[in-house]
Amino acid sequence: MLSFLAPAADVGAHGPVNPWVALAYLVAGVFFILALRGLSSPATSRAGNRNGMIGMAIAVITTLVTHDIANIVEIGIAIFLGGIIGVTIARKIAMTAMPELVAGFHSLVGLAAVLVGWAAYLNPGAFGLLVGDGISAVSKVEMGLGIAIGAITFSGSVIAFAKLSGKMSGSPILLPGRHVINLGVLGAIIVLTALFALAGPADTLPLIVAVTVLAFLIGFLLIIPIGGADMPVVVSMLNSYSGWAAAAMGFTLGNTAMIITGALVGSSGAILSYIMCRAMNRSFISVIAGGFGADDSGGGSGEPREQRPYKQGSAADAAYMLEQAEKVIIIPGYGMAVAQAQHALREMADLLEERGVEVKYAIHPVAGRMPGHMNVLLAEASVEYDKVFELEDINSEFAQADVAFIIGANDVVNPAAKTDKSSPIYGMPVFDVDKAKQVFFIKRSMGGVGYAGVDNDVFYMDQTMMLLSDAKKMVEEIVKALD
Secondary structure, three states: OOOOOOOOOOOOOOOOOOHHHHHHHHHHHHHHHHHHHHOOOHHHHHHHHHHHHHHHHHHHHHHHHHOOOOOHHHHHHHHHHHHHHHHHHHHHOOHHHHHHHHHHHHHHHHHHHHHHHHHHHHOHHHHOOEEOOEEOHHHHHHHHHHHHHHHHHHHHHHHHHHHHOOOOOOOOOOOOOHHHHHHHHHHHHHHHHHHHHHOOHHHHHHHHHHHHHHHHHHHHHHHOOOOHHHHHHHHHHHHHHHHHHHHHHHHHHOOHHHHHHHHHHHHHHHHHHHHHHHHOOOOHHHHHOOOOOOOOOOOOOOOOOOOOOOOEOOHHHHHHHHHHOOEEEEEEOHHHHHHOOHHHHHHHHHHHHHOOOEEEEEEOOOOOOOOOHHHHHHHHOOOOHHHEEEHHHHHHHHHHOOEEEEEOOOHHHOOHHHHOOOOOOOOOOOOOHHHOOEEEEEEOOOOOOOOOOOOOHHHHOOOEEEEEOOHHHHHHHHHHHHO
């Protein structure tokens, strides 16, 4: 998240530069880089968070101390209230709700960019933007881009929040002619921004209003065609958008800290989105274009295709077979997060290891609802990092595994991604659990399907035993049977 607490330009941004301000923002930027470096691994994520907090504190304090603040009391109250809200949310939010929380925070960042841009437009003198009787063309371009990207981030994040929280269907909503509409609206935003930059002071208001409205609209249009299977990429992509919005506002305000942090967040979010798209065998352009290339007639129906025979087992059955195994690979998914079963799962793994069973964890890049969701949950349960492997590092080992233990995952183990060209997850790399000697699949019932809305042939394989129950309850029963 980025701060928009700097309503004025750096000291001397439109004149002599204060070297102490530049130095403080440079130090803050270094801490932000260290934060991103730390967040690249669960082992260093706490240090990364601390570095990010230190960097933001330096940036905010420098802004407050070195700028001519109209009412420091009001700003102090706002910071205090915001801090109270943040602490309350951090203490009460469930880990399962973290993806929609992140999407919600992205929407606030986008809205902040829009509000700051409009504040600069309505009162350019307070921001040091007046050149003669109006705002310079360059500043208006920066302002227009910041408002447009911020508005897209806001409305797109609102849709992502609704989809992730279940307030809106996770299935793609494919409007007729959506690609033509999207390209037309984006083209209109670019043209209007150019006209806004060239217009005289008396003619700019209708243009900036039109840019804002169209940007809010395109944010909705870009995200609603994206299905649940691609939602982790969307979260990362919106994070990138929020960074670019902040960077554009940083140029408008002449604020170095906002430019640095915005560029870091924007570029890192874009790189992560690209990496995830490659891991999912998705086209990066198709995702950021709002489902470009999606089949209007394809997609899952949200219901199983047919009622087929399957084998159901008990916790005692699973415990007995797990004890006899030499190698077990655990595949966690969103169902584990919903049930908060990670601690019981680690306890089960510890008991198996005491009996000489090799236990590993397999994490898919899109397991859960956001990047790193499963890694965070396993780290919370104190699972050792060297036992957690990504898809490309462990997929070849399923052929040697005695048991593939699937807890709450679905789409990431669905062979339809390899065989069914009509499936919305076709082409996405999945775990080869069908190669394991035995598969245990924990899910609440046979009636549900994965987030992408498609049935799973793994349920009906000869070597699959379905363990139909709440994930935490089932794992706890397995632990009791192992004792």
